[in-house]
Amino acid sequence: LSCRFGLSDVPAYFDSTGTLHCISPQGPAGFAAVQIALGGDGDGDGDITRSSDTTVLFRAPPLVTAVSPAVGVAHVPTSVHVFGGNLVAGTACGVRTRAGTAELPGARVSSALTRCEVGPLAIGLHTLGAGLASADESVPLVLDSELPFPVMRAGEGATRVKPLVTDEGGGVVVEVDTGAVPDVLGVSCSFGTTTHVRTWHSRNVLNCAAPARAPGPTLLALSPEQSIARLGDGERFTYVSTAGPFEIVPMMTAASGGTLVTVTGDSLLNGAVSCLFDGKEVPASAGSGASWTCASPRTGPGFVPLHLVNHGTTVASSQVHAVAEASLTSSQPQYSVEDATIVRLQGEHLHARVACDLRYGQPSAVHFV
The missing domain is CATH 2.60.40 (Immunoglobulin-like)
Structure with missing residues (x-):
């Protein structure tokens, strides 16, 4: 005995009450023609000698x-x-x-x-x-x-985006309130083309470390690892990376008589960086790479306090050893003592320890050491 559902043959059996049972193959729910074979010729080729045709409704579970x-x-x-x-x-x-x-x-x-x-x-x-x-x-x-x-609605993948502090990697830690997402485990943040960033979870709040870069608009998107679609359309926000200077080096004497100072660091924007030399603010100009240059005002040799200002906030303090060159404005013989002549020298940036050498035979050649 067998039952044929379409082109599929399945065995049939009787229960104790004499009722014939057939189990249909897995398939969509709906109506299907069932042919019940009551006998065959025994060669196993599926020939049916006697049959009864009917149509049944069976329900395959979804x-x-x-x-x-x-x-x-x-x-x-x-x-x-x-x-x-x-x-x-x-x-x-x-x-x-x-x-x-x-x-x-x-x-x-x-x-x-x-x-x-x-x-x-x-x-x-x-x-x-x-x-x-x-x-x-x-x-x-x-x-x-x-x-x-x-x-959630489009764009509501992140209901609140709040830049916090600069982390040790130079980026910005961003707090994201995921709103409708009840479980943030498995949800990652992507900033622009950077898809894998460090993430911390706390209830329905994520802390993502944005990549280190100059301040500007960045598109934040949340992506669940086990879902086909992104959650929301993303959130665009602007954050300001805290300046991170790591080297301040005096270079040379400037044409103005001050000292050129080179500042190297991260997240320093041209036009938003200035140097404060002993209370006098001087704008910085962008150099090559991640370096900026400040020219200190004319000052005497010695240590000068320097404060680096970014977006109006002091981000670093240091001291610069000014190396301004001395200049001579006049030299007048005063009087002679025994076989020597005292000469009065006048000029700028003449330190108390500056020595002079008057060479006999060359009265115009005065050298400062």
Whole structure:
């Protein structure tokens, strides 16, 4: 004895009451022709000598394999795609909130065996189940799976983005309130083209370390590792990296008589960096690479306090050993003592320890050491 469902033959058996049973192969729910073979010629080729044909309705259980939030547009709530097996067009799909409210009415499978498209949905956490309903909807919906997923409006993947402090890597730690995402484990942050950044989790708040770069607008997006779609359209924000100077070196005497100072560091913007020499602010000009140059005002040799200012905030303090050159303005013989002549020298940046050498025979050649 056997039953033939379409082109598939399955064995048949009787129970203790004499009722014949056949188990249909796995397949979509619906109507199928069943041919019951009551005998054969014994050669195993499937020949049927006596048969009874009928049509039965069997229900293959639906199978939900994945739930993918579909990104919404404008301020329209996001819909959901449900992937699985045995989902027939016209089959009802159910969506419930976390509190267990009723299924969304009117949801239907849009394409056979592949996708159950539900939406629009309210913002919040939902669970979804796929089941069967007859053509007259007399068969109630049966939830097959409960898979939690967040639903949010476009751009609401991050409800709050707040730059915090510069971390040791030179970037900025950004606090992201994920809003509708109840569990941030497995959610990562991406800044522009940088997709893998260090992330810390705390309840529904993520702390992401933005890459070290100059200040400017950066697109932040949240990406769940186990989901097909991104959560929201992303959030664009502007952050200012704290300046990180790590070297201040006097170079040479400037034409103005001061000292050129080279500052090397991270996140220093041209036009927003200045040097404060003993209370006198001097704008810095960009050099090569990550270096900036300040020319101190004319000053005497010695140590001069230096404060590096970025965006109006002092970010570093140091001292510069000014090496301004001495200059002679006049030299007048004063009087002679025994065989020597005292000469009065006048000029700028003449330190008390500066020595002079008057060479006999060359009265115009006065050298400062």
